[in-house]
Amino acid sequence: MLGLMMDRQLTITSIMEHADRYHPDTEIVSVTNDTPRHRYTYAEAFGRTRRLANALIDYGIGAGERVATLAWNDYRHFELYYAIAGIGAVTHTVNPRLFPDQISYIINHAEDRLVFVDPLILPVLEKISDDLSGVEAFIVLTDEENMPDTDLRNAQSYEGFISRHADRIDWPELDEKTACCLCYTSGTTGNPKGVLYHHRSMVLHTLIGISPDGLNLSVRDVVMPVVPMFHVNAWGLAYGAPAVGTKLVFPGPKMGDGATLQALIEEEEVTYSAGVPTVWLHLLKYLAESGKEVSTLKRVIIGGSACPRSIMEELEDSYGVYVNHAWGMTEMSPLGTVNTLKPGMLELPREEQYAVRMKQGRPLYGVEMKIVDDDGNELPRDGQATGLLKVRGPFICSEYYREDTPSDVHDDDGWFSTGDVGSIDAEGYLQITDRSKDVIKSGGEWISSIDLENAAVGHPDIAEAAVIGVPHPRWGERPLLILVRKEGGDAGRQEILDWLKDRVAKWWVPDDVVYVDEIPHTATGKIQKTELRKRFKDYVI
Numbered sequence: 001m002l003g004l005m006m007d008r009q010l011t012i013t014s015i016m017e018h019a020d021r022y023h024p025d026t027e028i029v030s031v032t033n034d035t036p037r038h039r040y041t042y043a044e045a046f047g048r049t050r051r052l053a054n055a056l057i058d059y060g061i062g063a064g065e066r067v068a069t070l071a072w073n074d075y076r077h078f079e080l081y082y083a084i085a086g087i088g089a090v091t092h093t094v095n096p097r098l099f100p101d102q103i104s105y106i107i108n109h110a111e112d113r114l115v116f117v118d119p120l121i122l123p124v125l126e127k128i129s130d131d132l133s134g135v136e137a138f139i140v141l142t143d144e145e146n147m148p149d150t151d152l153r154n155a156q157s158y159e160g161f162i163s164r165h166a167d168r169i170d171w172p173e174l175d176e177k178t179a180c181c182l183c184y185t186s187g188t189t190g191n192p193k194g195v196l197y198h199h200r201s202m203v204l205h206t207l208i209g210i211s212p213d214g215l216n217l218s219v220r221d222v223v224m225p226v227v228p229m230f231h232v233n234a235w236g237l238a239y240g241a242p243a244v245g246t247k248l249v250f251p252g253p254k255m256g257d258g259a260t261l262q263a264l265i266e267e268e269e270v271t272y273s274a275g276v277p278t279v280w281l282h283l284l285k286y287l288a289e290s291g292k293e294v295s296t297l298k299r300v301i302i303g304g305s306a307c308p309r310s311i312m313e314e315l316e317d318s319y320g321v322y323v324n325h326a327w328g329m330t331e332m333s334p335l336g337t338v339n340t341l342k343p344g345m346l347e348l349p350r351e352e353q354y355a356v357r358m359k360q361g362r363p364l365y366g367v368e369m370k371i372v373d374d375d376g377n378e379l380p381r382d383g384q385a386t387g388l389l390k391v392r393g394p395f396i397c398s399e400y401y402r403e404d405t406p407s408d409v410h411d412d413d414g415w416f417s418t419g420d421v422g423s424i425d426a427e428g429y430l431q432i433t434d435r436s437k438d439v440i441k442s443g444g445e446w447i448s449s450i451d452l453e454n455a456a457v458g459h460p461d462i463a464e465a466a467v468i469g470v471p472h473p474r475w476g477e478r479p480l481l482i483l484v485r486k487e488g489g490d491a492g493r494q495e496i497l498d499w500l501k502d503r504v505a506k507w508w509v510p511d512d513v514v515y516v517d518e519i520p521h522t523a524t525g526k527i528q529k530t531e532l533r534k535r536f537k538d539y540v541i
C-alpha cells in the first residue's frame, strides 16, 4: 500500500522560494573583482536570479543544457547556482586552478554552451579559447563600466546580459531527478570525471548538512564559505544557508588572504566558516603577525584533507574557535562524515578527546559505509582493522557523466569505492589513513602517511609535511619525510626524528628526512604525491 502524502518534488528552486519568502532581509555580503564589499539581501539576490533565468531562457538555454562558471565565491556566482538549475539546465562549476588542458577537456566534455567567467580568470580562458570551439559566448562577471578588453568570442558583461530582463518568472515544475549541477573530479589519474548531481540529491544533502551533527547551520549564524563554490558545491553551504536563512559572507577572490578573512569576520560578525586546512594556516599566520582577533567566530569545519592537530589546537586555544573535522568527496556531494562528540565524550581528558576529534567523524544519515579487504570482504568496525572504504547513499554518484569506459569504482552491488583507506571504530568514527594509491606498505604492514604528516607539522619549525613510500630492499617500502620549514625555522633531521619518536609507533618513524622549498599541490590544494614520487623515485634510503 502506498502512503498518502503530497508528491512535492525536492528541488533547489524550493530552497530559493523558501528563502525568498521567509528570509528576504537576510544579507549576502561579497568581496568581488569590482567592489571591495558588495551587500544586498536574499530578496534582491533572488530578484536578480529571476532576471538571469529570463536572460538564459531568452538566449535559448534549454532543459538539460550545460552552462559553465569559472568564478570565485560571490553574489553573482550565487545567482548562477540558482538561475541555471531553476530553469532545468545544469550549472557546471569549473575549477579555474586546474591545468589549462584539463579546463578545456572538461568544458568540451560537458559541451558547455555559455561560460560565465570572473574577470580575474579571463587570462586562463584567453589562452585556451581556440580549443573551446563549442562555447558560443563568454559572459564576464562584471558591469559594462568595468568590462575588460578581451578577444573571447561574443564576450559581454553579466550586468549587460541580465539588465533588460524582467524579475518575474514562473519557475518550471521540475522532476526532482532533473540534473542541476556538474562538477569534475580533478583527475589525479586519467581524465577528470564528471559527477552529475540532481535536485533531489542536493536537497537531501542540504537537509542532512544543516542538521546539528552535520554542518549545524542556524538562522542566528553568519557563515563565510571559504571552501570554493567552484569545487563540490562549497560543501553545500550555498544551499544550506538559504534553507535556514543564514547571512552569507563571500570572500570572492580573497579566499587565501588572511587579512581579508579577518576583516570580514570582525566587520560582518561571522560566527561560522568552512575550508581546507591551508586556508586556516593563512589566517593563523596573519593573526599571529597582526595581533588581531576573530572575536565573533565560534566554529569552523575543516576537511578536504586531514586537519593537523596543530591547526585545531591553535584555533581553539588561542582564539576560542571550535573545530569540527569532516571528510567527503566530489562523488558524495560532498559530505560523508563530520566529527562531533557523542554524549559523555566532552568529559574525557584532553588527550582522549583529541584522539577522537582527529578522526574524520561519523557518517551523516544517508551515508552508508564499510571497509573491505583486498578480496572485498567486510572488515570489523573495531578501530584497528584498516581497509578500502566503500560508501552508498542517495547523494552519492551512481556513475560518471558520459564515461565511455566502465568505471572500476562502482561495484555491481551498488557500492562506490572511495579510494580512501581507513578504519571505523565501534562508535562509528571513521579514520582515514591514506589514499589507496598513497599507502606505504612496510614489511607487510600499513604505515599511515596522514598520521606521520600530522605529527610532523605539529613541530613548531615545520610549515608543511608530506610522506611517501620509497623502495627498500628489506621492508619493501619505507617512509620518506619531505618537509618545508617555517620562516626562521631551523629544526634539523635528528630533531624531527626525535620529535616523531614520541608521537608515532617506532617502526613508523621515517628512515630519512629531506627539506624542500615547496611541496607541489593539486588544483584543490591537496599534496601532489604523484609528483613527489616521480621526483624521489631514485631516492636510496
Ligand code: ADP
Binding pocket: 184, 185, 186, 187, 188, 232, 302, 303, 304, 305, 306, 307, 325, 326, 327, 328, 329, 330, 331, 334, 360, 418, 419, 420, 432, 434, 435, 524, 526
Ligand atoms: P579532488 O580534489 O581530487 O577533485 P575531492 O575534493 O573530491 O577530489 O577529494 C576527496 C578526497 O579528499 C577524499 O577521497 C580524501 O582522500 C580526501 N579528503 C577529504 N577530506 C579529508 C579529511 N578530512 N581527511 C583526509 N582526507 C580527506
